[in-house]
Amino acid sequence: MPENRQPHVVVVGAGFAGLNVVRALKKAPVSITVIDRTNHHLFQPLLYQVATASLSPADIAAPIRAVVRRQKNVRVLLADVVGIELVAKTVTLDDGEVVGWDYLVLATGSTHSYFGHPEWETHARGLKTLDDAIAIRNEVLLAFEAAERSRTEEERARNLSFVIVGGGPTGVELAGAIAEIARYSLARDFDTIDPTQASIQLLEGAPRILLAFPDSLAGKAQRELEKLGVRVRLGSMVTAIDEHGVTLADGERIEASTLLWAAGVQASPIGRIAGLETDRVGRIPVQADLRVAGYESVFVAGDLALLNGPRGKPYPGVAQVAIQQGKKVAANVSAMVAGEPLTAFRYQDRGNMATVGRNYAIAEIWKLRLTGFPAWLTWIFVHIAYLIGFRNRVFVLFQWAYGYLTYHRRVRLITRPGKQID
């Protein structure tokens, strides 16, 4: 690190929250170290498009160093944080290096939760990282290859059976995209596969999908999914998962070679590493100024932070909240450095969207409810606008336009050798 007397801000995590802290401190009289275990910032809202072979990993991921290249006061470290000393004001990295800080920002986000069944992870992968997306892409594509090679109808049916657990936006987006793959784009390439044979089931424990959306929009999304051939099963609780399928609470057994998990998330374990109080899912409670009570220079932002909104409910773990909290943390760090008073986080809800398949979406934006193609176009442009890095935007727009016009799934690569076809 360059020799200077400026306060040192350590930001752990370069997702939406962490990166927005860094960028908003561009002109602040501080030096910054941002630490992440991967070398890229990931545009998570489009991760399902990588998982379903529409976009390449590089389209939705930007190297952190490239994102902050022009910002002089930042140092980037590819590392895992294995220890945090809140009194001594240090973090310890996986190679033993100890980094001191004046201000600490924890923004490590969330990961999957299997509701006390960690063994389910082996059979039903979740979608949080680029590696998850590539693994799911391989799994889905290999299922079709295995179906083509199946020698009995029973085996073929199992290979063409896809179960997605969890009816939130990720589950809906995965189910819609897989239905399109199965029934339109991919299926045409196989000789022995009848597209209508494919079974795509979306399991949701609650009485409806997309709980974060108004009832009417969620209902329309469900009908659209059903038009694509997805069987939406509400009130379906999963009680067991193994490599060949799932068992429901009523005893029903669903055979499926591909099981995907979009049901639960928990916070990253960094709260425990720091010895901080956390809630049931690992989130760290923060004050309205996004600091941890009792630690005047420790901030938490994004999915990792637990803060109640004006209606008494915690802010949801979505990109908009993380981005806005990141900016607020930066403003409050600047305020502390300048000896000015801190201000409270206030969320500007810019709306909520989810896509269903190739050209349908639902959106709720400033009280406006959109469905269908207009919502889908809005979705495209909002996501393009937020993609970090000009080049990715142009490329992704191109690929969408092309994919839309031709129904192709360009990125149908099975990588990673050694994966067995069952």
Next chain:
Amino acid sequence: MPENRQPHVVVVGAGFAGLNVVRALKKAPVSITVIDRTNHHLFQPLLYQVATASLSPADIAAPIRAVVRRQKNVRVLLADVVGIELVAKTVTLDDGEVVGWDYLVLATGSTHSYFGHPEWETHARGLKTLDDAIAIRNEVLLAFEAAERSRTEEERARNLSFVIVGGGPTGVELAGAIAEIARYSLARDFDTIDPTQASIQLLEGAPRILLAFPDSLAGKAQRELEKLGVRVRLGSMVTAIDEHGVTLADGERIEASTLLWAAGVQASPIGRIAGLETDRVGRIPVQADLRVAGYESVFVAGDLALLNGPRGKPYPGVAQVAIQQGKKVAANVSAMVAGEPLTAFRYQDRGNMATVGRNYAIAEIWKLRLTGFPAWLTWIFVHIAYLIGFRNRVFVLFQWAYGYLTYHRRVRLITRPGKQID
């Protein structure tokens, strides 16, 4: 397979040779099964661009099913061939399925050869598959990350030391691209790395690099490499490789965290599986009509085939030979089906090219020798023209244009978790 009485052609391998057999049999009265262990056709000449973060895997790989989608007489199987019965005329797949054939085409190409030291593969990866390219990309990018975190100058120097073994086109292309990464594009993103510290050494056992090119062109390529900062070491035989570096025949030790192997290739082991006679490196000798002596319906094409050219030297293992042999096999299969005489393979040498870094190449085309930027432009257009699939061409041209104008390495993603930084 559809019920019919047409002769059945089984093609093993969907590289340049195999795919050209399939495509040239489009209108032939045969049914075709093409078997490959991956689901994609790979444009191998550009593989080093994936390994050095200029192109995405999807830019140079096309799903085999997509390539042959419109061809009605083809069935595609993702499988490993584990047995070949030349008398019974069957191949056995890894799942036990037995596929009968009337004509068999072996086109499984080549893999790395470590000259009797298979244990070197762990430390010095070769570049033949998409997975190799992604692994090399990770390794190179992680070396810079490790350098940034190094605590001693010695450790940093080792992390910034790159050794490429083998001065053929692949070695030259890798060395040039890594030199540019180290000295220009990537190095700017790091705080503690001095680009001139990076050491890139290209080791070649022969007295010069690029033996397939005329002396004058090879000399120019070498000088260009040296301008980029590559140390080209001729007459350097490697006698030992371990995880920290290489030892040369004269006892010199070179410390390097990144070792890449571009020195030797051998044919895929399918000749042995079939019980056929092979040469020292596993190639199967063929007659001028590309059939194996003694087996009138078994053809071999591409890197796997051993056939001497007019000057008594075997045809080299390059894309042009594979493409032309593939077409010849298709013509001879058609001739046999029609009861017409077979014809001998004649190679039309369209020339030879190699790139050195971002905008320099050497080319020998129809006796014309080009160097520098004109050769580089020629190289670009020849490669674009041969990229299978219109879409990839446009995308790759875009990315090259962008990368050329900006010096960016867009695809700087470290994927695959669990890789340790040393």
